Amino acid sequence: MNIDAFPQLEIVPVKGPLKGRVVLPGSKSLTNRAFLVAALAKGDSRLSGVLSSDDTVYMAAALRDMGVGIDNEDETTLTVRSTGKLKAPAKPLFLGNAGTATRFLTAAVALADGEVVVDGDEHMRKRPIGPLVEALTRLGVEVSAPTGCPPVTVHAKGGFSGDVVEIDANLSSQYVSALLILAACGEKPVEVRLRGDQAIGGRGYIDLTTRCMEAFGAKVSMPQAGVWRVEPTGYVAADYLVEPDASSCTYLWAAEVLTGGEITFQMDTTALTQPDAKSRDVIMTWPNMPAVIDGSQMQDAVPTLAVLAAFNKTPVRFVGIANLRVKECDRVSALSQGLNAIRDGLAHEEGDDLIVHADPALIGAMTKAVIDTHNDHRIAMCFALAGLMMSGVVIDNPKCVSKTFPGYWDVLESLGVELKHPA
Ligand SMILES: O=C(O)C1=C[C@@H](OP(=O)(O)O)[C@@H](O)[C@H](O)C1
Ligand SMILES: C=C(OP(=O)(O)O)C(=O)O
Secondary structure, eight states, rough: OOOGSSSEEEEOOOOOOOOEEEOOOOOOHHHHHHHHHHEEEEEEEEESOOOSSSSHHHHHHHHHHHTTTEEEETEEEEEEEEEEEOOOSSSSOOOOOOOHHHHHHHHHGGSSSSEEEEOOOOGGGGGHHHHHHHHHHTTOOOOOOOSSOOOEEOOOSOOOOOOSEEEEEESSSSHHHHHHHHHTTTSSSSSEEOOSOOOOHHHHHHHHHHHHHHHHTTTTTEEEETEEEESSEEEOOOOOOOBBOOHHHHHHHHHHHHHTOOOEEEEEEGGGGGGGGHHHHHHHHSOOOOSSSEEESSGGGGGHHHHHHSSSOEEEEEEEEGGGGGGGSSSHHHHHHHHHHTTTTTTEEEETTEEEEGGGTTOOOOEEEEEEEEOHHHHHHHHHHHHHEEEEEESSSSSGGGOOTTHHHHHHHHHHOEEEOOO
């Protein structure tokens, strides 16, 4: 569908189970890791299964601006050609609202020579990066971010000098991933240590990072919990297959259980290794979801789970989700707001927890809810699920799904979902 023609989109409730086959897009997290690590390797790396979406296009464009060749073979296959070095770009790197691209590049550009400015859109300019800037400073990188958020200016000198660095990763695991990717390009082994509370959210994303680094020749060990030791191997060019995106898959798993449907995918999705794959088991418990769900290790699946919870038999409290407040928008509040637009009193916030007061009577009911997506792809995608079950759900700015899943609305249509201009 031509989504540009739809400033708002109304979802028509399904008349029966959703059935069909879906080709999931590639993982955003793995595409952006593979892009960067391949760019830091000398030679040609062939990446397949890659995602093409706003976040990955920003990463690719930034790498091109730093002298890396990226040649597309087809929509999901490309070759990254690199000397293994990044050149300082002629202009600031603009990374939209892509957290992965912004955080990973803030560290990696220390390997260039000259001034590099890492910047994003107005949302990204509100997402904290101070802890990463502080850690890079300790590694001897000359870097500043006066507001604690992008823009970040790095006076790159082709490397860094430190060998031990502590990082406070409570706000984002991406800081750790960024340091690890950089660390393999040092002159000596580097230890990256978590500061304080080691039970950070998104631990699984760090495992994704180390596995991707290892696929390009890096050597990473964990001498103790919360400490990673990275050997100074650099990276070697490699062929790499990006697995499908588990977070994107959560909407389809949820659509399946909500409608009693059956959706098949290009692979067995129980084999996905990304953190959000854990949410599948929780999704499958609907309409008897647990009373308390700890979202800390499946953060990007929380919006999906929260909308599912609205149609559950019993209330659900989401805990461990404080850092959802610093994602593309404040997701705790955006979810509460959207659920209350569907039915007043359907959800409330308690500290950083989100309580969803389940109401199975909503199934088949009518509402008049225009969902403010706050330009957040996950808010748009998760509230579309509510529209499958009840009439009157309108998604404002549906185009924002292009951040990670540009084909989302087409996929829903291919499953028989009717989408229309709001009445
Ligand atoms: O490393 C990654 O690929 C990601 C880590 C998570 O963010 P935080 O580490 O900021 O929580 C997640 O929400 C994001 O979509 C992708
Ligand atoms: C939080 C997200 O993205 P990022 O941090 O990579 O911008 C997301 O995709 O849900």
